[in-house]
Amino acid sequence: MELAVGSTNPVKSTAVERTLERYEPTVTAVAVDSGVSEQPRSIEETVRGAENRARRALAATDADFGVGLEGGVARLEGSPGLSLIMWGAVTDGDRTERGGGPTFRLPDTVAEQVADGSELGPVMDDLLGTEGVAESNGAAGALTAGLTDRTRALGQAVASSFGPFVTEYYDADD
Template sequence: MERVAVGSTNPVKIRATERVAEALFDADVAGVAVNSGVAEQPTGQAETVTGAENRAARALEADHQATYGVGIEGGVAEFEERPGLYLIMWAAVSDGDRLERGGGPSLRLPDDIAERVRDGEELGPVLDDALETEGISEREGAAGVLTGGAIDRESALAHAVAGAFGPIAADFY
C-alpha cells in the first residue's frame, strides 16, 4: 500500500487526492498541515505552482511514512491579451526524487468578484460574502459556483492531481 501525504487538512483537497490515488494504486491518503510559502491568495501562475510544489515537498517531509507528497494550490491569474481575472488550480506530486506538476481548469471570475480579489481579498471569503454562505471552499468551491454546478472543487482539483501523478504513474513517460 502506498501512503500519500497531502499538504493540507482541507477535506476537499484530501478527497480529490484520494479519488486519483485510489484509481492508480492501493492508497492510504492523509492530510498534513504545512505552509505553502506563498501568499494566502497566490497571484499568477508562478506563485500558484510554487505553492503547490512547496506543499508537496513539505507534506513528504512531514510524513516519514509517505511514498508521495501532494500539494494543491488555487490562485488567480491574468492571461496576456485576454480579458479578466481567472481562478487557476495547480497540483504537484513529489516522491523525493521527482517533482511533477499538473493544472486544473481556469475559470474567469465575474468582474465584481475579480475587482475585490485584485484589491487584496481572498477569493473564498469574497464568494462567501457575495453568496451569503460560509465555507464554500470546503464544499463546491468557486468551481461549482462559476460553472453552475457542472463541476465542483473536488473534481476540478482531482484533474490537477491526476495531471501531476501522470508522469509518475503512466507507462507512457
Template sequence: MRVAVGSENPVKVAATERALPDASAEPVDVASGVPEQPCGRDQTITGARNRAAAALEATGAELGVGIEGGVAHVEATEGLFLIMWAAVTDGDRWGVGGGPSLRLPAPVAARVEDGDELGPVMDDLLDTENVAERQGAAGVLTGERIDRESSLVHAVASAAGPFVTDRY
C-alpha cells in the same frame, strides 16, 4: 501506497483520493510559502510544490501531494481567472499539473485584485461559510456543472503522471 496531502482541506484530500484510488491519503497541515491568495501561475505552482515537499518530509509517505488555487491574468483574454495547480513528488522526481481555469465575474475579480482572498469573497457574496470546502468557486461559477473537487482531481491526476505511468 501512502500519500501525504499538504492540506487538511477535505476537498483537497478527496480529490487526491479520487485521482490516486490505490493510495491512502494522509492530510498534513503545512505552509504553502506563498501568500494566502497566490497571484499568477508561478506563485500558485510554487505553493503546490512547497506543500508537496513539506507533506512528504513531515510524514515519510511514498508521495507528497500539494494543491494550490490561485488567480491569474491569462494572455490573449481579459479578466482575472481562478487557476488550480497540483504538484506530486517522491523526493526525487516531480510532476506538476493544472486544473481548469475559470474567469471570475468582474465584481469578484475587483475585490480579489484589491487584496481580498477568493474564498472569503465568495462566502460574503453567497452569504455562506466555507464555500472552499464544498463546491468552491468553480461550482458556483459553473452552476454546479463542475465543482472544486472534480477540478482538483484533474490537476492531481495530471501531476501524478510520472508516478502512474512509465511514459516519463
C-alpha cells in the same frame, strides 16, 4: 500507496482519494505552510505553493508521495479579466511533477474585489451568502452552476501532476 497531502482541507484530501482510487491510496492530511501568500496572484506563485506543499508533506511523513494543491488567481495572456487557477504538484522525493487543473474567468465584480486585495474564498462566501465555500463546492461549483465542483477541479490537477509517475511515457529524467 501512501500519499501525504499538504493541507488539512478535506476537499483536497478527497480530491486525491477520488482521483487515485484505482491505486487504493492511503491519504494522510498534513498541515504545512505553502510558503506563498494566502491568495497566490500568479501562475508562478500558485505552482510554487503546490510544490512547497508537496515537498513539505512528504518530508513530514513516511509516505511514498507528497501531494500539493494550490488555488490562485492570475491574469492570463490572451484571456480577458482575472482567472481562478488550480495547480498540483507531486513528489517522490527525487523528482517533482506539476499539472494544472481547470481555469475559470472570475465575474467582474468578484475579480475587482480580489484585484483590490481580498481573498477569493471570503469574496465568494459574501456573493453566495455562505461560509467556508473553499471547503465545499468552491468557486468552481458556483461559477459552473454545479457542472463541476472544487473536488473534481482539484482532482484534475492531481491527475495531471501524478500522471508522469504512473505511465511509461515519461522518463524520470524528463
